[in-house]
Each structure stands twice: as C-alpha cells, then as structure tokens.
Amino acid sequence: MKTSVEDRKEIKLSCRNVWKVYGARPEGFFENGNGLVKDVSSHAEKLRENDHIVANADVTFDVHAGEIFVIMGLSGSGKSTIVRCLSRLVEPTAGEIILDGEDLLKKSDAELIDIRRHKMGMVFQSFGLMPHLNVIDNVAFPLKLQGKAENECYQQAKRVIELVELQGRENNYPKELSGGQQQRVGIARSLAVEPDIWFLDEPFSALDPLIRKQMQDEFLSIQLKLQKSIVFITHDFHEALRLADRMAIMRDGAIVQIGRPVDLILNPVDDYIREFTLDVPWETILTAADIAEPSDEPLAGLGSVSEDTLIEKLLYYLGDNDRGVIVHAKDGSVLGVATARGVVKALSAGSGPDTSSVKV
Amino acid sequence: MRLHNLNRGFFHWLAVIAITLACISIEGEWKWLSEYPNAFIAPFSDWLNVIMDWTVNNCGSFFMGISWLLEWPIWAVQKVLNWLPWSVSVFLFSAVAYAASGWRLAIFTLSATIYMVVIGYWEESMNSLSLVAISVPLAILIGFVIGVWGFYSDRAERVIMPSLDLFQTVPAFAYLLPILLLFGFGTVVGLIASVLYSFPPMVRNTIIGLRSVAPEVIESGLMSGATPSQLFWQVRVPSCRRQILLGVNQATMASLSMVIIASIIGGTSDIGWEVLTTIRKAQFGESLLVGMVIALMAMIIDRITFGLAQRSGIYDPNQQGLFERYRLLLIAALGGAVLFVLAQIFSVLVDWPREMVWSPGRAMNDGLAYLIINYHAQIDAVKTFAFFYVMLPIKIGLQGAVSPFTWGFALTPYHKAIYTLAMAGFSLWLGLRGKNMAGVLVMLFAVFIYFGLTNIPWPCVILIYGVIGWKVGGRNLGLGTMLGFGFMAVTGNWAEAMLSIYLCGIAAIISFIFGTSVGIWAAHNDRVSAFVRPINDTMQTMPLFVILIPFVMVFKIGEFTGLLAIIAYAFVPAIRYAEHGLRNLPETVIEAANMMGATKNQLLWRVKIPLALPVMMLGLNQTIMYAIAMLVIAALVGTNGLEQIVYIGLSDGNFGIGIIAGLGMAIIAIIADRTTQAWSRTRREQLGLDASL
Ligand SMILES: Nc1ncnc2c1ncn2[C@@H]1O[C@H](COP(=O)(O)OP(=O)(O)O)[C@@H](O)[C@H]1O
Numbered sequence A: 001m002k003t004s005v006e007d008r009k010e011i012k013l014s015c016r017n018v019w020k021v022y023g024a025r026p027e028g029f030f031e032n033g034n035g036l037v038k039d040v041s042s043h044a045e046k047l048r049e050n051d052h053i054v055a056n057a058d059v060t061f062d063v064h065a066g067e068i069f070v071i072m073g074l075s076g077s078g079k080s081t082i083v084r085c086l087s088r089l090v091e092p093t094a095g096e097i098i099l100d101g102e103d104l105l106k107k108s109d110a111e112l113i114d115i116r117r118h119k120m121g122m123v124f125q126s127f128g129l130m131p132h133l134n135v136i137d138n139v140a141f142p143l144k145l146q147g148k149a150e151n152e153c154y155q156q157a158k159r160v161i162e163l164v165e166l167q168g169r170e171n172n173y174p175k176e177l178s179g180g181q182q183q184r185v186g187i188a189r190s191l192a193v194e195p196d197i198w199f200l201d202e203p204f205s206a207l208d209p210l211i212r213k214q215m216q217d218e219f220l221s222i223q224l225k226l227q228k229s230i231v232f233i234t235h236d237f238h239e240a241l242r243l244a245d246r247m248a249i250m251r252d253g254a255i256v257q258i259g260r261p262v263d264l265i266l267n268p269v270d271d272y273i274r275e276f277t278l279d280v281p282w283e284t285i286l287t288a289a290d291i292a293e294p295s296d297e298p299l300a301g302l303g304s305v306s307e308d309t310l311i312e313k314l315l316y317y318l319g320d321n322d323r324g325v326i327v328h329a330k331d332g333s334v335l336g337v338a339t340a341r342g343v344v345k346a347l348s349a350g351s352g353p354d355t356s357s358v359k360v
Numbered sequence B: 001m002r003l004h005n006l007n008r009g010f011f012h013w014l015a016v017i018a019i020t021l022a023c024i025s026i027e028g029e030w031k032w033l034s035e036y037p038n039a040f041i042a043p044f045s046d047w048l049n050v051i052m053d054w055t056v057n058n059c060g061s062f063f064m065g066i067s068w069l070l071e072w073p074i075w076a077v078q079k080v081l082n083w084l085p086w087s088v089s090v091f092l093f094s095a096v097a098y099a100a101s102g103w104r105l106a107i108f109t110l111s112a113t114i115y116m117v118v119i120g121y122w123e124e125s126m127n128s129l130s131l132v133a134i135s136v137p138l139a140i141l142i143g144f145v146i147g148v149w150g151f152y153s154d155r156a157e158r159v160i161m162p163s164l165d166l167f168q169t170v171p172a173f174a175y176l177l178p179i180l181l182l183f184g185f186g187t188v189v190g191l192i193a194s195v196l197y198s199f200p201p202m203v204r205n206t207i208i209g210l211r212s213v214a215p216e217v218i219e220s221g222l223m224s225g226a227t228p229s230q231l232f233w234q235v236r237v238p239s240c241r242r243q244i245l246l247g248v249n250q251a252t253m254a255s256l257s258m259v260i261i262a263s264i265i266g267g268t269s270d271i272g273w274e275v276l277t278t279i280r281k282a283q284f285g286e287s288l289l290v291g292m293v294i295a296l297m298a299m300i301i302d303r304i305t306f307g308l309a310q311r312s313g314i315y316d317p318n319q320q321g322l323f324e325r326y327r328l329l330l331i332a333a334l335g336g337a338v339l340f341v342l343a344q345i346f347s348v349l350v351d352w353p354r355e356m357v358w359s360p361g362r363a364m365n366d367g368l369a370y371l372i373i374n375y376h377a378q379i380d381a382v383k384t385f386a387f388f389y390v391m392l393p394i395k396i397g398l399q400g401a402v403s404p405f406t407w408g409f410a411l412t413p414y415h416k417a418i419y420t421l422a423m424a425g426f427s428l429w430l431g432l433r434g435k436n437m438a439g440v441l442v443m444l445f446a447v448f449i450y451f452g453l454t455n456i457p458w459p460c461v462i463l464i465y466g467v468i469g470w471k472v473g474g475r476n477l478g479l480g481t482m483l484g485f486g487f488m489a490v491t492g493n494w495a496e497a498m499l500s501i502y503l504c505g506i507a508a509i510i511s512f513i514f515g516t517s518v519g520i521w522a523a524h525n526d527r528v529s530a531f532v533r534p535i536n537d538t539m540q541t542m543p544l545f546v547i548l549i550p551f552v553m554v555f556k557i558g559e560f561t562g563l564l565a566i567i568a569y570a571f572v573p574a575i576r577y578a579e580h581g582l583r584n585l586p587e588t589v590i591e592a593a594n595m596m597g598a599t600k601n602q603l604l605w606r607v608k609i610p611l612a613l614p615v616m617m618l619g620l621n622q623t624i625m626y627a628i629a630m631l632v633i634a635a636l637v638g639t640n641g642l643e644q645i646v647y648i649g650l651s652d653g654n655f656g657i658g659i660i661a662g663l664g665m666a667i668i669a670i671i672a673d674r675t676t677q678a679w680s681r682t683r684r685e686q687l688g689l690d691a692s693l
C-alpha cells in the first residue's frame, strides 16, 4: 500500500522555500519574498545574529493527494510553525504555498476563510476544544459558522461522531472527557466539514502510550476510509514510522531529509538522522524488496517470497540458506535475491563505515 | 564576628534611622522639620474649584442633558417595580433565584424579600433596586467595551490599568460632589457614582478573561473558518464566559455598595437614605433592620449572578421540546399572573398594611439603652484602656502619652534610658543572630512608638517610606512612594494624611493578626472553616454603613468606634488568604518535613507559615485595601484624617479640597498595594512557588 502512493503523484499541497522568521524586521532579509537564497545555512545564521528567531528556514516539500506526509523533529525544530504556515495561521516571511495549484499566500481574507471552511481541517496537540460547548456543538461548530441549517449541522456532526466512536457522549462537555476522548472530538470536528487536506499537529502527543497506540490504529482506519491528504506532525519517530507514507525530518527549522521511512533508515544523510533510526526495530520495517539484489547465479532451487514480506519472517530461512531467497514483485516479475549478506548490508547503513574495532 | 552578615541594606537602614533621630533632635530649632511650611503649600484645591466653576458655567447644559437621559430609565424601572404588587415581585425574584441556583437560594430569597415587606420598607427597597437595575447594566457595558479595547490595544491598556486603580481607590465621597455639581441633584448622582465605582472590576475581568483563552482554541476557531466577528463573539467571549461573569458579579456588588453610599446626598427615598436618617436620629435598632435589607439584597444578587456564572448551558437541541426549554419561564409567568389577579382581590398582597408592619427596632433600642446604662463602666473601661495604652502611644508616642494622668507616672530620664537600652540591645541581639531585617524593624518600631507616628518630622517619614518602597519593590516604587507622600505635603494635607495612616495602620495590623490567626486555625480544622466561611461571606456583602451601626450603638461617636468598625470589615480577607495559603501548600514539602520528624509546631512555624507567607501577604494587601475603604465611611463617626476632609469637602460643597484629599487617600492605598504586592511577588519567586496568583 505504501509504495502505491508513488504511482499517482498528483500534488495536493506544496511548500516552496518557506521561511518563517520572528523578530524586529525579518522582511528586510528577503528581497523578493520568494525565499530563494544562495546559502540557506549562512542566511539563517545571519538572521540569528541579528536577533531574529528562525523558526523555519527554506522548507520545501510536496504533499501528494491521499498520502500521509509526516513531519518529524525534536521539540522546537519548527514543526508547528510550518504546519501553521500551511494553513496560514502563521504568515510565512518568505516562500510560496501552493494548494491545488493556487498560491495560498495571495488569497484574500475572505477567500482564506472560505478555504478553511471547506478544504482544510486541523487537529491540535492540546485539542483546542471550545470549553463552553458540548461534544456535538463542538463538532457542529464549523458547520454552524458557515450558516448551515441547525438540523443539517447536527446530522453531519452525528455522522462524524460515529466515525470516531463517541456516540453517547454528545452532551458531555470537554472537561468531562478523558484526553483520548477529547482528541476524538477534535478529530471529529476537523472532519465535519469534509476537508481535502488534513493537518494534525502532534495530535496524540498529550495521550498515554497505550491510548496513543489505539488512536494511531483508529487514525489509520479512518484514513483508509476517507483517503485525505494529510500532514501529520510528531516528535515520535516510531509514530512516524507507523503512519507515514513519506516523511520529512526537521532540525533548527530546516528539513534535513525527506523520503519513505525505509529510505531514511537505509540511507540516512547524516548522524542526526542516524541517531533517530538507531533503535528502530528494523526487522519490522525492512521488506524483502529493500534488500533484494540482482544475482548472476542461477536461481534454481531457491525459495521465493513476495516483495512486501517483512525481513523478520525471513531471518530463520536465511540463516539456513546462504544462497538466499528469490523476491517477486506483485506482478510476478523477479526483483532479485535476498540474502543474509543483504540483510547485514542494509543494517550497516544505519551504523556508518566505522571498522576500527576490526583487527586485520 | 558576625559582621559580615550585615549587608549594605542594613547600613542603609542604620543611616535612615540616624537621620531620623538627628532630625528629631534639631526639630526645636528648625520648625519647618516638624511642620510643613505653609508658604510651600500649593493651592491645588483652589485651582480645581476654578476649573470646576468654569466647567459648570460653560458646559453645564451638556451634563444636564446626560442627566436627563439617564433619569428616564431609572424612573421607568421604579414605576414598574412600584406598580407590581409586592407578592408578584417576591414570587418572580424567588423564581429567578431558583433558576440561577436551586431551591435553597429560592427559599432564602423568598424569606429575605418577605422580610423587606414585613418591616415596612418594600417601596424603599424597590427604589434602591431600580437604581441598581440601571447602574449595573451600564457599568457592565462600559466595563466590557473598555476591557475589549484594553485587550486589543497595549497602548490603551497602559492608560486603562492605572486609571482603574484611581477609580477604585479614590473614595466615593470625593467624587460625589463633582457629580452633583455637574449632573444636578437627584438619583442620577447615585447612578453615575455607582457606575464609576463598579465598572473597573468588569474591565479587569474582561481583560483577564480574554487573555486566558488558550491559543489553540483561537486557532481552532480560525481553522473552522470563523470571520473576525464570529471569532470574537462565538469563540473568545464564550470561552471566557466564567471570568466575564465574575466581573459582572463583582460589578454588581460594587454598584450596590455605592448606591447606598451615594444616598448620603439625599433626595431619594431609598434604603441608603433610610439607614442614614435613622442613624442620625440615633434609632440604631431601626437602622440595623433597614441596613439588613441592603445586606440581604447584596447577598441575593451576589448568589444569583454567581450561580449564573457557575452554570453551564445544559442545552440539548435534540431531546428537549419547546415546552421543556421554556418550562421555568412559563411557570414563572403563570404564577405571576395568578398572584396578580389574586392581588386585585386581596389588597394585602398589594400594599402591606401599616398596622401589620412588624419591627423590633424600638425593642432593640430599649435593650441597647439598658445594656449601655448597666454596663456603662465596663464599656468605658474598654474604651479608655484602648485609647490610653494603644491608640495614644502610637499616635503621639510614649513621650507624649505617658503621663501621671494616663499611665500613672511620668517618663523620667531613668525610664528613657532603660527603654533606649532595651530596644537597642534587642535589635543588636537580632542583628548579631543574622536577622538584620528584624533588628531594623525593632529599631524603627522603637523610634515610632517613642516619638509617635504623627510626630516624626515629615522629611523623615517620606525618607523612611521611600526606602521601604525601594527595598521592597525597586527604584521606581521607592521614587513613586516619595512623590506620593510629597503630594500630601505640598497639598497641605500632611497632618491629616498621617492620622489616616495611623488609624488605618493600627486597624490593618490588628485585623491582620486576628484574621490570620483565625485563618491558621481554620486551615487545620474543617469545623472552624465551615463555621467562619458564612460569616466571611456575610461580612463581605454587608454594606459598610451597616457594619458601622452596632459599634456606634455601643461605643458612641469617636476614633475608637471607627477603629473597631474598620477591624470588623478588614479582618475577613486575612482569614481567607491565610486559610487558602495554608491549604494549598505543595504536598511534597509537608511530607518531607514529616519524614524529617518535625513536630506539629515545627511544621507550622518552620515550614507551613514561611511557605504560605506570600499568600498571607496578599491577605495583608487586601486587609489594607478594605481598611482604607472602611476608613472613608468611618469619617461619619468623627475621625480626623484625610477621610474627614473628604467628607467636609462634600458637606461644605468644596469640590477642590475633597478631591485633593481623596487623591491623597488613593495614593496611600496604591502605595500600600504596590508595596505588599511586590513583597509577595519577590517572596514567591524566591520560594519557587507559582508566581501568578
Ligand atoms: N510567536 C513566536 N515568537 C517567537 N518565536 C517563536 C514563536 N513561535 C515559535 N517560535 C520559535 O520558533 C521555534 C519553532 O517553534 P515550533 O514550531 O513551535 O517548534 P515545534 O512545534 O517543532 O516544537 C522555537 O524556537 C520557538 O521558540
């Protein structure tokens, strides 16, 4: 499923050289407002020296229709800021944001309100529920703002409340609900207007680990039904791995690497990324396709597996069969041979070319 | 040697005390030290009078126009409330009480309103109520608008906040006169005074409330596609509804108390006026009974608005039919109509007949007279003792108060030497034990008590308070304090200001010590806590005049009566804050102390009280504010400070002196407020406790 996104690369939302700088006069540092600078890191350095806070530096990525795009990074790395730039809750200092082929930053206030009413949904880390409204009124709130008939609002609200499995709690107030339930309300509310693009800023970070896992599963099953284009923010690498079709890792406001989770694990661009991937349970991430290599040797007598088989399932077999196993693509073609050496090689990508402990 | 403990601050204080003593010793030669020279008094009050005259002559019709506009709605409400049979009103008030908070309040309201009917003051009560009914919405509207403005504009807030302090601290007596001059005689004076006094809490609560809305709530409103006005009315305001309603509640209370105070001007047949005339006729029983009406009204309105603030809208669009939703309204309307019809048949339900008025006022007066005649000696003894041994020494010092006539002996050089040595020795001992500040305090205290609060040369007083402000709150506070006291000297109110500080100071200290002790007790004993809480609530909603009454009844007119009345009102916050501070200490600290084997006493004195001290200091802050508020009223029983000048300004129609003296009182209040707040804040920061309180 994850690779299938690659096939239809229709771009939903794209973020081009976006900068967000807090401080006295950040605009002066960007001549034409498009965020293109020669040397990103030295430009950011210059801004910081002049008492500015660089929350986002030259952030560029695309979100494809129907995919879950995860942005991961330590706290303070600029994740919330970039997602707020995408929804224009925060006005970017420079750069472009293109939604459905149109420049979001050029929209008037009225157009923006319209876009938010129909195209965007957002979920917040601390839920952002209206304390004075009960569950159903909270969920119906965005619909009511649009001036829809009360009846219609409540029917739609009921539907999404069922989607997040909160039926029966319609009359409760947020403070009467547990954290997990409150976030379900937040999710329901953001889905009530049936948005195309869905922003989630660390939606599960405030929840207990067990609840978090359960919410992730439900989130995936909702997405399976709805197929939204999603920007999902998290500081938890494991959460990113579970959910992401593609992901970006941020540091100091800039994106360090973008790719599928597996790409990041197999080919981390630097130690910062490698640090995250170190304690990843690789055997549950890597698939046969990731370690398949073309082979010159005859394939006769080898077993065969499909490309999305997890390495975990192959380990025992490879331990006994050093010639490996044939990897088949979905359409039946042969991708190559997975061997024990391939597994080791893939893993070594995560640990760097350090051979000092080996005596030759 | 422990001298390394003696830091710079200690030497600053030594210098201050030395200067003070030096000034006192040369006072005889340099007269200007003991008395601020008349030549340097600026005639501010005359200037103000000139400005006022000009305004009245030139813009008079403008203000009269406003007055006319405001007169109308009050008149209309008054007409309606007087037209409705009392039985219908009583029923409707009880229904509102029920809707706001349930049966208990409804029954309370019912009994209280029937009390108003039975003692024969229904009409006066309704007249007071109609004033409140107009002034409260007006104050709320003005307060809300200004609050919103302050919330959106930082620059506006910087102007608004200090002005609010002035509005709340300048005594009402001071601005009743200008209102009278501008807007003319009548109910409108009460209305405007009460609006001026009651809108500040609304402003504060509006700003605090709007500030407190979580950013994510705003963002989620924006992401729901709210337009700016939707964001304001459907997200910001309702999210902080509780805080705003708290403002409504406080504004109502303030307005009610001011309606009473404003009736001192007269011209209205309302409760406040009744209280005053009965006091003046020395019918204390009656005045207490009437005063109770105001107290009851305040309690009911307080509980109703508070109940509404607490209630969250239990509105369910899916399950309730039209009848369900408006059931209470229907029942109320129906009941009211039935009673109205019945009232047409039984006239008792419209006008309570005079011969059925039941008032124990006369009996109370007789009882009191009996008490005073029979316990004359004891009452006088209490009064004399307090006067000779507490009030006089603080006022004019031991050197003046101790005489064969009062204490039974005269101060000989021998006595003086012992006093000096004892005090110096005590403070030195404290200093050597590392308690520098305690040593300094003892020395200051010794000087003050010996020479008397009102006898210290004025430059020294300015210096001492300035240094206190500087040490506690930094340079700005020190400077501001000096300027504030300077104002009192320059305007020629120095002596009166010292008398106000003296009376208020003693009252605040006694209230604080007494209230805090009760608070400590209540914090450790739920029974006590449950016992004092309703007393506190009652005292806080009781109009100031009413508190005065019993003390005047027993102790007659005079400074001592004023002192007791102030204490009776000002000890309440000390209880509250002490209990609150002790009950909300971090659990872990207490546990740790228990694990170290602290005894109960050690736990209290070494752990709990030091930790709760910052909160108790806020209690002191409130105690002082309450004391100043009551001090103004105490002017009625013949005190001699600034408050008396304010009162004289009002009764003589001298706008200038009243407002200048009123400003002086506001300055004292603001300095006391800033100093105690600053101290509490630094302490909290030092202790690592929650600095926002
Ligand atoms: N309104 C603001 N003013 C100044 N600095 C800000 C503001 N908002 C965010 N920042 C700074 O921008 C950086 C990125 O913040 P944020 O996007 O919230 O990080 P994350 O969500 O990854 O934890 C932080 O250093 C933060 O202090």
Ligand SMILES: [Mg+2]
Pocket (backbone or CB within 6 Å): A079, A080, A081, A202
């Ligand atoms: Mg964040």
